[in-house]
Amino acid sequence: MDKRQRLGAGLSRRRFLYGSAVLGAGFLAAPALAQQVCRPTAGDILGPYYRFGSPFLAKLAGPEEAGERLVVSGTVLSEDCRTPIANALVEVWQANSTGQYDTQTPGNFTDKGNFHLRGMLYTDAQGRYRIETVMPGRYPVPPNLPGLEQYAGITRPAHIHFRVMESLHVPVTLQLYFAGDPYIAKDPWASAHPDSVIALEAEGEGRRGVFDIVLSRGV
Ligand SMILES: [Fe+2]
Structure with missing residues (x-):
């Protein structure tokens, strides 16, 4: 062919x-x-608090981290929604339980300071990933962000940022949201990405959820 x-x-x-x-x-x-x-998971903005070079770890939060425990797991799949993608790089970053990132400086992408609540991992041979963290807190869109001035002050629903890539697929950047969050409806990004909203269930002292990610083939 x-x-x-x-x-x-x-x-x-x-x-x-x-x-x-x-x-x-x-x-x-x-x-x-x-x-x-079946469709590729829709991409979203990178957001102002991404930083390159987060450490390789799947346990973003230790026991000392304040907040409700959260485990998110899932499978990275090719565009047929069936074929798992092994060795996909999954990068995640989020705010702490009070809505603070480890940098509060927008666009500080190349800062090499201490990374906190950020990590990256490779999917296993079955395309699976699993992160252990805490529920991220909500935060307002800061004022005077270039291009986002009209959204200043809007409360963002709780979310975790993802960037997923693999050599034969098109990388995707997205945000994961949680069903039932009352701030989703008025958030311009969450409300436009219903496929990135997952339900959580109770697990021990915390909660857990499953989020599968579908990547487009590059050819
Ligand atoms: Fe964010």
């Missing part, structure tokens, strides 16, 4: 999936429909 044929096959598959979603809308309840739709 040459490149043109492969592109054609890809288009057909996407059209088929779109067609399935439209067909399903008439017959299936919303939760069942959501499970049937």
